[in-house]
Amino acid sequence: MTEPLGRLLTDLGERAVYDAVSQCSRCGYCEQACPTYAATGRESYSPRGRNQLIRLMIEGKLDDPKAVDEALSTCLLCGACRTACYAKVSVPDLVLEARRALRVETHWLVKRVTRMLVESPASLAVLLKIGYLLKRSGLSRLGRPLLRTVGLPALAAMDEGVAEVPSRLLDEELEGLRAEGEGNNWNYFAPCGPRYLFPRVGVATWKALTKLKGLGRHADNSCCGLFSYNYGELADARALAKRNIEKAESAGDEPIIGDCSSCVAFLKSYPQLFLMPSDAEWRPRAERFAARVKDVVEVYGEAVKDLPLGAAEGTVTYHDSCRALHGQGLQDQPRRTAKAVAGQSYREMPDADICCGGAGAFSFVHEGLSDEVLRRKVGNAASVQSSTILTSSTSCLIQLARGLRKYYPDAKVLHLSEFVARSLEERHGP
Numbered sequence: 001m002t003e004p005l006g007r008l009l010t011d012l013g014e015r016a017v018y019d020a021v022s023q024c025s026r027c028g029y030c031e032q033a034c035p036t037y038a039a040t041g042r043e044s045y046s047p048r049g050r051n052q053l054i055r056l057m058i059e060g061k062l063d064d065p066k067a068v069d070e071a072l073s074t075c076l077l078c079g080a081c082r083t084a085c086y087a088k089v090s091v092p093d094l095v096l097e098a099r100r101a102l103r104v105e106t107h108w109l110v111k112r113v114t115r116m117l118v119e120s121p122a123s124l125a126v127l128l129k130i131g132y133l134l135k136r137s138g139l140s141r142l143g144r145p146l147l148r149t150v151g152l153p154a155l156a157a158m159d160e161g162v163a164e165v166p167s168r169l170l171d172e173e174l175e176g177l178r179a180e181g182e183g184n185n186w187n188y189f190a191p192c193g194p195r196y197l198f199p200r201v202g203v204a205t206w207k208a209l210t211k212l213k214g215l216g217r218h219a220d221n222s223c224c225g226l227f228s229y230n231y232g233e234l235a236d237a238r239a240l241a242k243r244n245i246e247k248a249e250s251a252g253d254e255p256i257i258g259d260c261s262s263c264v265a266f267l268k269s270y271p272q273l274f275l276m277p278s279d280a281e282w283r284p285r286a287e288r289f290a291a292r293v294k295d296v297v298e299v300y301g302e303a304v305k306d307l308p309l310g311a312a313e314g315t316v317t318y319h320d321s322c323r324a325l326h327g328q329g330l331q332d333q334p335r336r337t338a339k340a341v342a343g344q345s346y347r348e349m350p351d352a353d354i355c356c357g358g359a360g361a362f363s364f365v366h367e368g369l370s371d372e373v374l375r376r377k378v379g380n381a382a383s384v385q386s387s388t389i390l391t392s393s394t395s396c397l398i399q400l401a402r403g404l405r406k407y408y409p410d411a412k413v414l415h416l417s418e419f420v421a422r423s424l425e426e427r428h429g430p
């Protein structure tokens with residue numbers, strides 16, 4: 001755990017944390033948008049309640065640290081409150097900053113993973129492949145009670161929640177695709193989700209981008225740092241950000257395109273990591289980097305006229321990734337794309353903009369609350385009889401697949417890239 005940021009880049013400019021939280025007038029407009037408030041009805045699980053607790057914490061007036069810890073740890077960081085708030089109070093940033101200030105010790109396993117992402121991603125890939133082998137053989141299932149006994153219940157829940165694991169990682173898949181030709185029209189930023197868990201998404205993105213924009217290349221990137229950032233390991237997040245910025249600077253000026261909306265939103269927020277005077281050199285570099293970053297759903301939205309109408313089976317709907325919608329303001333582009341490809345088969349589901357309860361490791365740590373939010377989401381998808389749900393974040397892919405298996409097995413979830421690539425392939429061939 002490193003020092004808190006101290007200052008935040010808000011929609012109203014750079015602010016000290018206390019000033020940022022004091023922008024909350026306690027009007028309550030945000031309450032109806034908050035999934036954890038909707039699921040529990042508890043004020044301390046609402047944006048307004050969380051702001052109030054953070055403010056009291058800074059003023060030194062809190063006498064129940066356990067209540068604060070619970071209120072902060074149950075925030076999904078979805079950002080729906082920020083979109084709803086007329087004063088643009090950035091509750092997710094405030095919650096993260098308060099968690100850092102509370103100096104909750106990071107779990108040793110999380111610490112180990114964040115270190116490996118910085119120091120030895122190749123070793124992490126090897127460990128994951130061993131884990132996937134155990135999962136496919138059914139042995140990991142037998143190990144779940146042991147994981148719970150040794151204090152790793154989230155890992156057991158993760159094993160239970162993730163049904164599909166790949167036999168080849170994305171870097172192996174990309175080797176073949178890169179051999180077919182690389183160019184400099186775009187740089188593909190491979191986020192950890194597609195890289196380690198959903199290589200099919202990265203392959204689809206690469207193929208779709210090649211068809212729509214010509215040849216591009218792999219950004220040879222490191223992890224974006226979001227995992228480290230969310231768990232208070234700011235030094236690791238900064239180290240990863242610097243590495244990605246340096247890599248991108250040596251690769252021209254073309255766009256840097258990623259296919260996990262959570263990671264892309266974080267890449268766009270890199271300047272927030274470099275607000276200290278000691279980081280003066282890095283802030284403008286982070287700003288230039290962020291200006292080049294694009295979510296792949298933006299690219300599809302711009303290329304709608306080149307997208308062929310696909311032969312969608314059954315009803316198609318779209319679930320907003322929180323980091324696409326509230327983190328980047330991407331509401332129209334993905335829908336335009338989904339509607340262009342699905343045509344008459346597209347139907348909007350109710351509350352498509354409400355979080356699915358995934359939020360990274362949240363669903364494995366707060367299983368009950370996450371499941372309550374997920375059940376509502378799946379119910380909404382079922383209410384329009386959808387057979388395909390499209391989305392754009394790794395976390396949503398995991399969570400929705402889990403929810404569909406449990407509550408609505410007739411449907412499947414796909415990344416928007418997979419839907420677009422399949423349609424392009426039907427029209428133009430592989």
Ligand code: SF4
Pocket residue numbers: 023024025026027028029030031047048051081084085086087088089
């Ligand atoms: S976060 Fe915004 S909308 Fe919510 S209570 Fe505060 S000022 Fe009102």
Ligand code: SF4
Pocket residue numbers: 033034035036037045046047050074075076077078079080081082091092
């Ligand atoms: S970020 Fe999401 S879960 Fe957290 S307070 Fe805001 S709306 Fe609620």
